[in-house]
Amino acid sequence: MLDLSSITNTLAILAIVLSFLSGFTTVLSRSINAKLSEHIGSMAGSFINHLAGLPLAFILALVVPTNDISLIIQKPVPEFWIYLGGLTGVFLIFILNVTVMKVPSLRLSLLSFVGQVFIGILLDLLLDNSFSKNIFYGGLLVAVGVGLNMLIGYFQDFRKKELNIYEK
Template sequence: MLYIMIAFITGGLVILSMVINSRLGDKIGVFGGTLVNYIVGLVGITIVLLIKDGGVNMPLSKLQSIPIWAYLGGVIGVCVVSALNIVIPKIPTIYTTLLIFIGQITTGMVVDFINLHTVSMGKIFGSILILLGLLYNFYVDKKEQQL
């Protein structure tokens, strides 16, 4: 139950982060906002590591043993924050969140298919339902704007 609560809270924090970062991007530019986001994140995690482990103790040999593809997470993170800084001011947050969710589900199914060679019909059906709900909501909002 604790992990479910943490996941739920984290989901809310992701949305707050998206909105805060996009507002920062509006003020100082998309890439400036992304840079500030990652600098503050670096300072934050450095403080956590210093408190938790009594210092950052990571020998160079440990960094060299990490496969090159593992560093892509940081690059992808920068792309995500930059893209969201562009998208959030243009699309309502609820739509952005749902579109991101659909992208996550689709990517999760592709990764599962590649790794496990299987995809659940329930996941496919659920994804289609979410997409249909999103399209219906677009339709309703557009109709209300025309009135």
């Protein structure tokens, strides 16, 4: 009998490792983009980010064997919303370039996660007409935790400023 348990375990471990690496590179790229935007501005930093990513995307499209580069030449699809992905990417990079220096990295990662969860729930409702209570409550729990953490941090900063005023 064929035993696929070792392959399944290997693939599960690979998926976990890749998800951690994805999170690491996301935080790293946000920090690098923020430093770049400090020097040249947020919109120019977003432009450089996409300009650097375009050749890499073309190289990957050529190298990955399941992709067919001839699909690029096809006539444009009439649905306008298909083209909003690039615009959304530019907007997201711009917003992250502005916020990453003002919000701690862990908090920004958690806020991004909460946003992804709730957008995923919204898309599931709109496209599949499905709803997962467990995912909603989990996202809500994380959102409340992030909110409480931010509130506690705000009060601690406020209290430190008050103590500094009274000591002077």
